[in-house]
Amino acid sequence: MHYLSRGVLLIFLFVFYILTVHIPIVFARESESPKGPAPVEVVAQVDKEEVTIGDRIQLNVRVKYKGDTTVQFPELDKQFGVFTVKETKIVEGPKQGSDGYSIIGRDYILSSYEIGSATIPSLKISYKGTQGEGEATTNEIIVNIKGVMKEGETVSDIKDIFPPVDVPASYKRLFQWILTGLGVLLLAGIVYGVLYKIRRRQKEPIPVLIKRPPHEVAYELLEGLLREGLVDKGLIKEYYYRITDILRRYIEEQFGLLAPERTTEEFLVEMVHTNRLGDDHKLLIKEFLIHCDMVKYAKYGPSKGEVQETYTIAKRLIDETRERLKRDEFFT
Numbered sequence: 566m567h568y569l570s571r572g573v574l575l576i577f578l579f580v581f582y583i584l585t586v587h588i589p590i591v592f593a594r595e596s597e598s599p600k601g602p603a604p605v606e607v608v609a610q611v612d613k614e615e616v617t618i619g620d621r622i623q624l625n626v627r628v629k630y631k632g633d634t635t636v637q638f639p640e641l642d643k644q645f646g647v648f649t650v651k652e653t654k655i656v657e658g659p660k661q662g663s664d665g666y667s668i669i670g671r672d673y674i675l676s677s678y679e680i681g682s683a684t685i686p687s688l689k690i691s692y693k694g695t696q697g698e699g700e701a702t703t704n705e706i707i708v709n710i711k712g713v714m715k716e717g718e719t720v721s722d723i724k725d726i727f728p729p730v731d732v733p734a735s736y737k738r739l740f741q742w743i744l745t746g747l748g749v750l751l752l753a754g755i756v757y758g759v760l761y762k763i764r765r766r767q768k769e770p771i772p773v774l775i776k777r778p779p780h781e782v783a784y785e786l787l788e789g790l791l792r793e794g795l796v797d798k799g800l801i802k803e804y805y806y807r808i809t810d811i812l813r814r815y816i817e818e819q820f821g822l823l824a825p826e827r828t829t830e831e832f833l834v835e836m837v838h839t840n841r842l843g844d845d846h847k848l849l850i851k852e853f854l855i856h857c858d859m860v861k862y863a864k865y866g867p868s869k870g871e872v873q874e875t876y877t878i879a880k881r882l883i884d885e886t887r888e889r890l891k892r893d894e895f896f897t
Contacts, residue, residue, distance in 0.1 A: 604696040605630040609688065609703035617711050618678055621651060626688060626703055627670040634694030638671045646686045648675040680712045779818035780887040786811045787880060796872055804872070805860045812853070812879050819886060829854045846886055853878050 605628055612623040628636050641650045652674040659669035677683055685706040692698060790811070795804040813832075816822055820841045822832065833854070836847055856875065859865040867875070 604694065604699070605634065605636070605690070605692045605701050607688075607690050607701045607703050609685070609706060611685070611706055611708060614707070615709040615711065617713060618680055619676055622648070622675045622677075622708060624673040624675055624685060624706070625670060626673070626690075627668055628690055628692075628701070629666050629668050630692065630694070631666050632695045634667075634692055634696070636669055637691040637693075639688055639690070641673060645673075645675065647679050647683045648677045648685060650674070651676055677708075677710050680710055683708050683710055779815050780883050782818070783811055783815040783883050784880075787876070787883075791876070796869075801867065801872070802861055805857045805875070808875060808879055809854065809857045809861070812850075812882065815883055816850070829858055842886065846882065849878060849882060853882070 607626065607628050609624060609626045611625070616622055626638070630636065641653065643650055650673060654672040654674070656670040656672060659667040661667045675685070685708060687705050688703045690701045690703065692701065787808070790804070790807050795801075795807070820839065822835060822839065827835070833851055836842065836850065842850070853875070856867075856871070860867055
């Protein structure tokens with residue numbers, strides 16, 4: 566009976582110890598666990614998980630956060646694990662999605678010269694904002710790096726070069742003399758060729774390139790366009806493309822305006838600010854280009870009279886602006 570009372574007392578003390586010591590510790594750990602979603606979410610991915618040795622791999626790192634938060638990406642050294650960092654690209658951002666979260670990212674261009682399964686290490690992203698500050702870690706990514714040998718090919722398939730063939734002693738000297746003679750002849754031929762070209766250039770007169778006036782070129786192109794008979798063949802759009810290009814190139818050569826490389830809207834904006842064209846000619850050019858664009862892009866079918874008037878306006882612009890430019894140059 567005495568031993569039984571002692572046993573009950575020991576059991577009671579053990580239970581009391583558990584309740585008063587261990588249970589509060591468990592509760593404390595649970596209260597210290599984070600509540601709610603993480604302040605930021607990070608994810609990393611690559612554009613390809615299997616590459617050949619030396620190929621470029623793009624590592625995309627994206628950070629998703631909410632509220633006023635500052636994200637700090639790590640600056641990688643040239644060597645990142647078994648990978649070499651070729652380039653770091655800053656992705657435009659941050660961009661806010663429809664869910665209220667913002668996304669910012671950075672891309673890293675990597676390459677490796679080790680064959681086999683390689684792991685891209687995780688990155689630590691620092692953040693600081695209204696929800697606190699800390700670090701978030703990206704996931705590691707495994708990439709399979711293959712060699713340049715084809716499947717089934719082994720190192721033993723690569724043949725070594727043949728060893729040098731020994732020339733008989735009686736022919737060695739003759740062989741050396743032949744090589745020396747060929748070398749001398751080759752050098753003499755090169756020197757002679759260089760001197761011949763120099764003398765020929767000194768004797769030949771330097772040709773003088775005379776640039777034809779822009780209006781002469783434009784007239785010739787307009788006449789050639791008529792001879793092709795594109796309108797009679799039903800190639801109306803082709804005809805309008807060609808006549809627009811002729812006038813645009815004339816304007817560029819005559820007035821220094823970049824007409825062929827720009828859209829009609831861009832050209833008209835630039836034309837407003839030039840003083841080399843009168844207001845009447847600016848209006849005529851504007852109406853001409855808008856009419857041509859309607860035919861080229863808006864499926865507008867012009868009449869024969871409109872086609873003829875288009876040609877007449879183009880020639881008139883060349884005639885009048887050519888004379889105006891001559892008068893301006895005379896008075897200046």
